[in-house]
Amino acid sequence: MRTRHFLLAVALTALWGFNFVVMEVGLRSFPPLLYVALRFLLAAFPAVLLVGGPGVPWRKVLVAGATLGIGQYALLLTGMRAGMPAGLTSLVVQVQAVFTAVLAVALLRERLTRRRITGMAVAFAGLALIAADLGTGGPIGAFLLVVGAAFFWSAGNIAVRDAAPPDSFRFMVWVCGVAAIPMTALSLLVEGIPRLEFSVEGGLSVLYVSLVATLGGFGIWGFLLQRYDASVVAPTALLVPVFGMSSAALFTGEPISPAELAAAALIISGVLYASTRARPLPSSASAPSVQAETGENRTRATEMI
Template sequence: MAVKDTLLALLVVVIWGVNFVIIKLGLHGMPPFLLGGLRFLLVAIPAVFFIPAPKIPLKWLALYALTISFLQFAFLFCAINLGMPTGIASLVLQSQVFFTIILGTVFLAEKIKIIQILGTLIAAAGMVVLAEGGMTNRLSAMPPVGLLLTLTAGLCWAFGNITNKVIMTTAPKTPILSLVVWSALIPVLPFLLCSWIFEGQAVMVSSLVNIKVPTVLSLIYLAFISTIIGYGLWGTLLSRYETWRVTPFALLVPVVGLTSAALILGEQLNGSQLIGVAVIMLGLIINVFGGRLMRRKTARCPPV
């Protein structure tokens, strides 16, 4: 990968890692469903007037939008709003890697390898350690429901990945930015409807009338920087290089997420949580790089 593209990949990692802190700051002045609705409204408008619509069936566009945009961020925003530490959320959300592998075997008949099973089991053990370590009264304490909601967000992201795989298989020339922008129109109504039902009309009106500068800046970051710029750069890199060259950079997102949460929000990890984080990262690394390392070892040591 060229140096310039490597720097672009690292820029996306930083953008997405800091994203979790930005969500937390945005939730200080606006409830989660309303924040989600306005985020995707800004992603879609005015971009849909300049970017052509993707030439794919509406059912796939809707399924992609409802899983990777609406459900994923509805659960994630609610988890953080309920007290899920943002740094840990950035790591737990990477459970989407393992959920995607499992769903791929179920819906796409993809073959799962032993090394992927091993990585998944190790990461699952890390999740257990992390959950046990989070039941404290420290800054790093996390409510069990927050962990459950974040895992559910990871599962929804995985369903979105499978939908994206189907879209790119049936319509391989679909521009990723076109998919992101036009799919952003769909979750706006469900978000606002959920806000109306669960957060209340009075809260919605009050949040909009009394909106603060930090909330506005959070919405701008979430819509334009994290979504349009982040996904645009990521899609460009995936179009230039093999997926195995690009996707491992995503492993650095939790590192940036944990670091930014510690520096900006003062979140701290206790000993048990540090162990859990390390075990989860080990599982992710084995899952991404394990097969490649095994193939290299086999190539270097051919059977006698």
């Protein structure tokens, strides 16, 4: 991954890490399914009236909306409402990187290089260290809901990679649009007509998750998935719990233990290693393999456009 794209991915993970604290605040004002519906309604309208069509077949928009939108966030917010704290949620949901790598190999025939596997192993050692330091956290049902959300996130990664939209922002607007209507119906069916008490915190929370984390965040995520293998992009999301735990400590006063600091170092170093290529040996014997690799990368880039 190029340096500027890697830095963009890191900035995105900071936005998404803080997003868990914002969602926890929003759930004080809204039930989870309604919160998801409001998120996508605000992200989609009136933008869908201004951006034009999605630029890809509608079936691919529907698949992305069902996975990234309905599946991921319905389970994620329900799990948080059921007892999973923001920091632990930001950790558990990162199992999506493993799901994505497996689905990419199975469905897209991508290759997992030894370097990527090693980097992901180091990063997941950091996640395991955080998990051991935090303990079990919330109830098992809420935990399983968040794991389910991680699976739908990984399926959404594959859907976006397969769609390869020419304009990732426009594509995500329509993904939000196709997710908003069924989520609204699901909220009314399951949660009924809610009694809402407007609060500034709740309103700002919906604005952040819809405009910053959803439109801006997944627009950037789709941009990266267009240019790199899903198994390269997905491990960068392992930085999300680092920023999630830091945000929780800063804004809610949750302490950060020495074990969590050590885990953050493992995660960052693992992601850096997995997301960069090894430099070829400067010898004449290595020239043919370097040239072949360059040709392969050029062909792959052409297929993505």
